[in-house]
Amino acid sequence: MRLSRRDMVLGATALGGAMALSGCAAPRINSPAAVDGIEIARRRDILAVTNRRISPDPGLEFESLRSDSRFFCDYEISVPENRKPGEFSFPRIPLDPERQFFVAQSAHFEAERDFGRVLNHRISRLPRGERGVVLFVHGYNVSYPGAVFRAAQIATDFQLDQPMVLFSWPSAGRASRYAYDRDSVLFARKALARTLQDLAATQAEQITILAHSMGGLLTMEALKRLALIGDRKTLDRLNGVVLVQADIDVDVFRAQLTDLKPFDVELAVFASRRDRALKLSSVLTGGHPRIGEAENIEELRRLGVLVVDTSTAPRPGPLGHSGLMHSPELLAMIASRSFVDRIVAGAPGQDILIEGLSLTGSAALAIAYLPYTITGT
Secondary structure: OOOOHHHHHHHHHHHHHHHHHOOOOOOOOOOOOOOOOOOOOOEEEEEEEEEEEEOOOOOOOEEEEEEEEEEEEEEEEEOOOOOOOOOOOOOOOOOOOOOOOEEEEEEEEOOHHHHHHHHHHHHHOOOOOOOEEEEEEOOOOOOHHHHHHHHHHHHHHOOOOOOEEEEEOOOOOOOOOHHHHHHHHHHHHHHHHHHHHHHHOOOOOEEEEEEEOHHHHHHHHHHHHHHHOOOHHHHHOEEEEEEEOOOOEHHHHHHHHHHHHHHOOOEEEEEOOOOHHHHHHHHHOOOOOEHHHOOOHHHHHHOOOEEEEOOOOOOOOOOOOOHHHHOHHHHHHHHHOHHHHHHHOOOOOOEEEEEOOOOOOOOEEEEEEOOOOOOOO
16 A cells, blocks of 8 residues: 555644653552552552663653663552443643553562562463463553553453563654664564563473564564574474564565574464554655564464454554453453464465454454464464
8 A cells, every 4th residue: 555645744743742641750560659548449460571771750750861781670560440341641740540550569679589589479370271472572662651551451351361571672753753762673683582581490381472563573573583593492392473563674574584494483464454553664764664564464374474464453543553451342252262262273375354343333342364374383
C-alpha cells in the first residue's frame, strides 16, 4: 500500500498525540504520594531487566540513555479494577487506586542470582508441566515507566498465571527519535540474549516471548545471536515467540529465520493491514514492507511462520499499532485460550477464522494462517 502525503501527516500527528496521551512530560513510575494506608484491590507482580542508565530522578528510576550493565528489579503494581481492557495510566496527585496504575512496592537486586531466586520461587507455585515464564519486550517510543505499566496491563488482561518478566531496552520514549531507538535495538542485542540465558538457567520449563513493534526486531536479533553461538540449551527452552505488529523488514526477517532454522523455534506474527505506524516506518526505511503489515502472509507461511491477521478487528486509536494490547475483543479471545486451542488443533496450511462477538457487531476478529509445514510442538 502506497502512503500518501496526507497519510504521513496524519500519522505523524497521531504519533505526537499518542505520545501526549501516554505522558510525554516525563511519566513517572514511583508514586508521587505515599501509598501507606491506600487500599489496593488488585496486584500484579512484574520482574524487570533493563540496560537503561539509572536516572538521577528517582521518580523515573531509569532513563533513555544506554548502559553497559543490566539492572534487575521487582515491582508490585496496583491495577485498577474498573478500567477498560487494554488501558493503563500513570500515577498522579492525588493517588487514586480506582483509576491509576502505581507501584505499591519495589525491590532492586544486586545480582542475577537474587533475581533468579525470586523468579524460581514464583515458578515453583505453579503445577509441574505449567512452570513457565513470559518475557515481554516493548517497542519503539516507550519510556521505562510506560514499559513497566504496559507489562502489568498485558499480564492482567491476558490473565497470565505464569510470571511476567519485562525486558526494557533504552528507547528514547520520543516519537522524533526513531533512529536512536533502532540503534538502541542493536546495542541491546547482547543484553537480551544474556537475559534469555538467565531465564533458561531457572526452573522455568518453558519460556514464551511476547515482543511488540521494534521489540520484535530486538528479539529476533537476540535469538539470532544465540543461534550463531550454538546455544541450543536456551533456544530449546523456548515455547514460542509471538511478534506483535513487528517493525522488521521482510528481507531481514527472512535472513534471521535462516539462522534460526536448525533450532526449530516456533514463531507467530500478529499483523494488520491497518497499521499506519508500520507504514510510516516503511517510508522511513526506504519503502520496504514490514512483517507486521500483513502484506507477505504467503511468504511467511512458506517460511514456517504462523500469521494471525487482525485487520478486521476494531482498530484502537488513529495508528492501529497496538491492537492486541488494546482491543477488548482480542484480549478476551487470548484470555479464553480457545484461540490457541483451535490453532494447535489445526492442520498445516489451514486458514482458521477466529470468531467472536465484537463491539461493532462484526463476527470476525482475526484469521489465523497456519504455516504450510509445522515443526516442533
